[in-house]
Amino acid sequence: MTTLDALRRLIIIPAFNEAGNLPRVIPEIRNQAPGFDLVVVDDGSSDDTSAVARGLGALVISLPVNLGYGGAVQTGFRFAVRHDYDLAVVVDADGQHDPANIVDLAQVVAAGQADVAIGSRFRGRADYSIPWAKRTGMKVFAWVVSTITGQQVTDPTSGFQALNREVLRFFAYDNYPVDYPDADTLLVLHYAGFRTREAPVTIRQRLSGVSMHSGWKPFYYIGKMWLAIAMVLLREKTHFRQAKVARS
Amino acid sequence: MSLQARLYLLLLGLGVLAIAINMARTKRLRESYALLWLLVGAGLTISPFIADHLDQWALRLGFPYAPSLLLMLAIIGLLLIIFLLSISISRNSEQIKTLIQEIGLLRHEIQRLQGQIAGQETPRPPAHEPPHALPSDEPRDPA
Known part of the structure; x- marks a missing residue:
């Protein structure tokens, strides 16, 4: 068992047009999670996200064009691997992820209880109402993942995660979706032999701006999700092999 | 098939071949794609010469109306090209x-380096940074 203080730890904040939220989110994260380095991945924002983040003293990786949530997070993973971090926590820039839970998630990984700790709003609290369609979708995918992995999963869509070094390596160059890490990502981890564990977190109402789950996207999302899950099942063996490489 | 129709087909085929070869020569079309279009051109070029057999083949394959066999082959060819392009777009993405x-x-x-050179206080570099990893030490893109 390793204590958190002995580890080099990073907070990855993917941000797309979040200049309005960062001045509140970054200081709050710093307060709640001291000792973490903080990197903001500006996903091709058209506003001042990069400048604001830099002004707040964060490390900034600014992508020349918009890649999407997963692509931005993966950039953070690459950064973590290259700079030899032991552990990284992904926190959204819109203020939805309560920074008070960052250390809790990191502890789970640091203590070796899991390779990935996933913040679950259903084990913790959701301070906003989730639309029924989205809630139903989440339940269905939670059931699918729970059934396949034989482990109770309540919040497969949670992006609030802490990951250890091996998982960072596994995700940094492959195996991570460009759009949203989701139920399929949990299955990938399962087949790769990584241990995941949910921990209670609070997901709050976003401070300002537009959520990425709006408009027609939910329909595309559901179709893509089933396909992604089917593909993971077909690729079962490949993931295991790649995980072995990441561990070596 | 009338002589005139055969002539049109032959010209079309030769045209496609000429364009594909020229585009490949001037490097505006990659060889792998040029090959695809050369096949299309070749198919069109020889088609007027084999048109007479087409009726027989169509009947043997269960197409009572020969042009529908042609149409089907054309659609399959086009779908194949689109499919190859989709694969290539996925790899490009x-x-x-x-x-x-x-x-x-x-x-x-x-x-970060500019900041260091300027001797200014820059965003703090990670505590003990490893010797700089160059992209070459990473797993290669399988594509």
Whole structure:
């Protein structure tokens, strides 16, 4: 068992047009999670996200064009691997992820209880109402993942995660979706032999701006999700092999 | 098939061949794709010469109306080309994603180094940074 203080730890904040939220989110994260380095991945924002983040003293990786949530997070993973971090926590820039839970998630990984700790709003609290369609979708995918992995999963869509070094390596160059890490990502981890564990977190109402789950996207999302899950099942063996490489 | 129709087909086939070869020669079309279009051109070029057999083949394959066999073959050919393009776009997207990520990481590195050179207080570099990993030590893009 390793204590958190002995580890080099990073907070990855993917941000797309979040200049309005960062001045509140970054200081709050710093307060709640001291000792973490903080990197903001500006996903091709058209506003001042990069400048604001830099002004707040964060490390900034600014992508020349918009890649999407997963692509931005993966950039953070690459950064973590290259700079030899032991552990990284992904926190959204819109203020939805309560920074008070960052250390809790990191502890789970640091203590070796899991390779990935996933913040679950259903084990913790959701301070906003989730639309029924989205809630139903989440339940269905939670059931699918729970059934396949034989482990109770309540919040497969949670992006609030802490990951250890091996998982960072596994995700940094492959195996991570460009759009949203989701139920399929949990299955990938399962087949790769990584241990995941949910921990209670609070997901709050976003401070300002537009959520990425709006408009027609939910329909595309559901179709893509089933396909992604089917593909993971077909690729079962490949993931295991790649995980072995990441561990070596 | 009338002589006139055969002539049109022959000209069309030769035209496609000429354009494909020229585009490949001037490097505006990659050889792998040029090959595809050369096949299309070749098919069109020889078609007027085998048109007479077409009726027989169509009947043997269960197409009572020969042109529908032609149409089906054309559609299959087009779908194949589109499919190959989709594969190529998927590979390109993956490569572009990697490039964008690398550009972001390199930009960060440049800014950090510029800060160091200027001797200013820059965003704090990670505590004990490893000797700089060059992209070559990473798993290669399978594409």
